[in-house]
Amino acid sequence: MQKIIIDQAFWDLFPDVKIAVMTAHNVDNKDQNVPNDLIQNANKIAKKWVPDDPISANPVVKAWRDAYRKFKTKKGARNAVENLLKRAKNNKGVGNINPVVDVYNSVSLEYAFPIAAEDLDKIVGDVHLTVAKGGEPFTPIGEDEIEEALPGEVIYRDDQDIISRCWAWRDSARVADTDETKNLLFYMENIQPERDDDHLAAAHQLEKRFHDYLNIDINDLTILTRDNPEFVFAK
Template sequence: MQKIIVDPEFWEIFPDVEIACMTARDIDNHDDSNVPDNLIQHANEVAKKWVPDDPISANPVVHAWREAYRKFKTKKGARNAVENLLKRAKNDKGVGNINPVVDVYNSVSLEYAFPIAAEDLDNIVGDVHLTVAKGGEPFVPIGEDEPEEALPGEVIYRDEQGVLSRCWAWRDSSRVEATDNTKNLLFYMENIQPDRKDDHTEAGEQLIKRFKDYLDIDINDLTIISKDNPEFVFNN
């Protein structure tokens, strides 16, 4: 049995966070025949509604994540992944097409302004912990070959082999990257704003709907992790 487990050290810093978790299985990440041609382009346009003000940090979604990142140790310049997506959309340099799976979850991330991680479930070793790093946990980011180490006090996702996501939801590990050959995925999507609970629920439901409509994948294990429900079983 494999789980996502959110450790007590995390809840001490962020007691109100909720995380939508789910899995998608038996994926064919080569077939984009049912994915709308303008899916990601449309999402980039919708995303602009979340960041109308300048500077970008003045917008509530970005401001909330900036404030959260001040509560733990981060690598210099690290920003939450959703800020990067929104910034690109705002500057008319929106994210492009990558592969069917990534395009579908990026479209939801952009339209609802939540960070979504999609990790290759088959490359995860043991349980996944959302925790506070002791320091020195190994990490190789997507697109790079040189290893890094997590900082003491940094919020990370990790498994038994190393870090899956640095600075909470900044950069993901190349080891669990969703590639063209990925067959099974583990998703997690964080909400740090209690007043956006309904948006968070809708985003999770929309991700499920788009996987069914565009990729013919059934997702039926959506679970919301919270301080009172800190675990999600993703492999029995």
């Protein structure tokens, strides 16, 4: 049995965060009926979240910037959703990658929440959202050089190494979803309690698009909170 576990050290920093988690199985990440303009439309919709300049003045971005000030981060680290929204705002939107990535990026852009998708079969042991002791290894997507977490940095890790640095900044190359990925673990964080309804709607939209475009039924959506901090993703 494998779980995603949100450690108390994280809740001590962020007691009101909610995290939607779910899995998708038997995915065909190649030839699927994903509309070519799904991402293009999502890039347009995303602009509604960042109408003001500078980008940090917009509530969804400001909330994440404020959160990142509460723990140690690598210089220049920004939450992944800020990077997506910035690209959309600057008319340099996200392009098509593969069916799975296009589907969850479209939801992330339209609802302004970060979504991570990890190859479930490559995860070693349990996944913890926790606070780093410092020195935990991490190999980011697209790079060969191994980095190390800073003491006090918020990270996702499994029993082998870090799978996401600076909370939701960069993902590990080791567990990244690829064209060959068959089984996925998703997690999507909300740090703004006033957006709980949006958060749940985004999670349901991800379910719907997996059904509509990838012919996959997701039936284990769970919202993790400090009172419900664990989710079994593999038995």
